[in-house]
Ligand SMILES: Nc1ncnc2c1ncn2[C@@H]1O[C@H](COP(=O)(O)OP(=O)(O)OP(=O)(O)O)[C@@H](O)[C@H]1O
């Protein structure tokens with residue numbers, strides 16, 4: 001019994017790291033965008049387009065890392081488009097975000113058809129626990145390198161928001177456009193750049209989906225991770241470090257089903273697979289009533305204003 | 306470009322700059338807000354800009370700062386005409402401004418706000434070194450503000466001081482202050498202005514200040530310019546002018562409303578508004594109103610005095626229905642009152658909260674629509690309770706705008722484009738135009754010119770004389786002493802002291818305000 005529990009827990013740990021990686025990237029991208037005062041709901045589309053372009057590039061060039069860059073590039077394009085559209089007077093960022101979501105997935109499905117069949121090279125994994133000789137642990141701790149990149153990005157962002165000029169300017173723009181204007185900062189430019197950079201991160205998250213786990217390109221690849229990441233940002237109260245922790249929590253919830261299956265518990269498999277979505281709902285209900293969340297929210301967001 | 310240590314500037318060197326406008330003109334659509342205005346502030350001068358609400362004072366200084374582009378006119382700095390396209394250009398010339406609203410970033414700490422506002426803020430901030438430099442800077446500044454807390458948690462007075470510190474930190478040598486003292490207590494205002502005046506005397510700074518308070522003009526300024534309806538109508542050295550002369554320049558020949566008399570009322574008046582043990586929490590869940598019980602009788606003004614931040618704002622929000630009650634009841638004429646629209650109408654409760662643009666208006670809706678809020682669903686504006694006719698709404702708005710002298714480009718202008726004082730008047734017009742049983746007003750004269758102050762105080766007194774129960778929350782003790790029949794002092798969420806206004810004095814009230 002304890003052995004089984006240990007297996008389930010190691011499988012969940014491995015699953016949490018694997019499943020959380022795209023969440024980390026999308027949530028960090030959304031955090032950056034929202035810190036600058038805009039909401040980009042289009043990251044779901046960015047994720048899918050990043051996955052498709054990343055996969056296609058890796059297949060055509062043979063290099064998964066070029067694929068990751070291409071995925072990020074797709075995000076930069078969509079993010080820049082979102083940022084520029086929202087810079088026009090009286091354009092609403094939520095509406096544009098929904099349009100970008102449809103645009104991203106549409107483009108990906110349109111150009112992605114020829115890449116459903118071929119096999120692209122995968123990203124390598126880093127074996128952290130092979131030396132233990134425990135096969136279950138060895139499998140669980142074959143960690144993808146992007147996870148570390150994501151954690152590093154979170155640390156850099158958290159540090160940057162406090163200790164760099166760019167970080168403070170982004171926070172200023174997100175909290176008080178009037179103050180940013182008085183400082184001579186071009187609010188729209190900062191927001192567009194933040195959205196583009198946020199798109200870059202989300203695009204990398206997409207490339208992870210097609211190049212590592214599940215590790216193929218098809219039209220049902222993303223199951224709403226891009227949207228759930230937005231909920232996650234609120235839950236994490238706009239802190240990059242908390243984004244990673246929250247992503248791990250969501251990842252663990254997503255890993256419950258497969259982990260139980262690995263020890264032969266198949267009952268309620270679909271119910272367990274729904275765990276992340278249920279968690280999203282609970283998080284939204286729980287955090288919408290919380291005054292802490294409201295206080296941490298950037299003052300310029302269209303939902304808090 | 307950290308400001309040099311004080312010792313490095315020799316006493317003889319004048320760092321202040323002189324600034325002049327020549328023929329500034331600014332139109333908003335067909336409306337001329339500023340008409341050919343030329344003023345000059347010499348280096349080291351302390352110049353005050355006077356004018357009624359809506360005279361164009363803020364517009365003029367915003368043109369100087371590059372916030373607005375003037376349609377005509379030039380800015381001359383130290384004798385040279387300059388082009389100021391945005392606030393950054395102005396800052397490069399040493400011109401800085403404290404706006405009527407705050408421009409600090411609420412979620413950033415004071416230190417972060419200061420460092421990021423610098424044009425040469427380093428790409429990577431070495432906080433150890435910055436803290437040292439900030440400490441050195443603060444050591445030679447006249448006032449202290451905590452720098453390690455988020456600005457959102459500072460009191461209004463501290464924020465205002467930080468705004469001024471920021472400009473000095475940025476090496477501002479020409480300071481524009483738009484009604485800087487409206488959020489300060491008289492003591493704080495004297496402290497801040499006195500220190501700024503000392504700096505102008507030393508030649509470190511020139512100041513251009515917008516103010517409605519003659520007391521500040523005579524105490525601190527050396528010259529004034531007066532605007533009326535966008536045009537410069539006069540000015541000169543303060544020493545050569547009288548308060549009456551300045552007042553006449555501001556309003557022309559329009560007579561100022563006399564102070565309304567206090568009509569005697571029968572002693573047996575009944576209680577109208579009865580607050581019974583009110584408890585309410587602030588946004589963070591801490592008790593802001595902590596057991597307030599108070600009775601207001603018909604034909605009585607009860608003035609609530611207190612240092613800002615002692616629960617007065619929360620109390621007004623409770624009465625307006627903007628903040629839930631945790632405990633306690635409100636009664637009007639001995640019947641329970643819920644702060645909802647139905648009861649506001651039934652008990653004829655009206656009010657003017659502070660910051661009316663935020664608390665009592667929809668900024669992007671038109672003046673006419675905002676004036677109709679209390680009456681849009683009743684005849685004659687509405688038939689059968691749902692069919693609205695714009696005709697009567699506009700007619701009524703036009704009459705009230707006329708009667709209360711609201712200055713607006715048109716009835717259809719969004720109310721947010723009105724000057725601060727005129728928003729106040731538009732809301733008062735809406736609230737005072739009918740039969741009033743209970744009136745709740747908070748700082749009704751914040752930022753108003755003296756003629757409007759007289760007008761609005763007279764209106765409040767008139768409502769009292771007609772038998773309304775008035776609750777007046779004010780940070781201006783003079784206002785309370787002038788209007789109230791009874792004074793209550795609020796301290797830490799409780800009523801610390803009450804007395805009829807005739808049986809008490811400034812010192813006693815001040816002692817209770819300070820919490821003794
Ligand atoms: N952005 C704008 N659009 C249209 N009209 C405006 C705008 N800004 C100001 N006005 C109008 O210009 C006039 C002058 O406004 P301004 O804010 O300069 O007055 P003020 O002298 O500062 O008054 P107060 O003492 O009430 O602050 C007002 O009638 C106002 O309605």
Ligand SMILES: [Mg+2]
Pocket residue numbers: 362363364405483724725
């Ligand atoms: Mg003004």
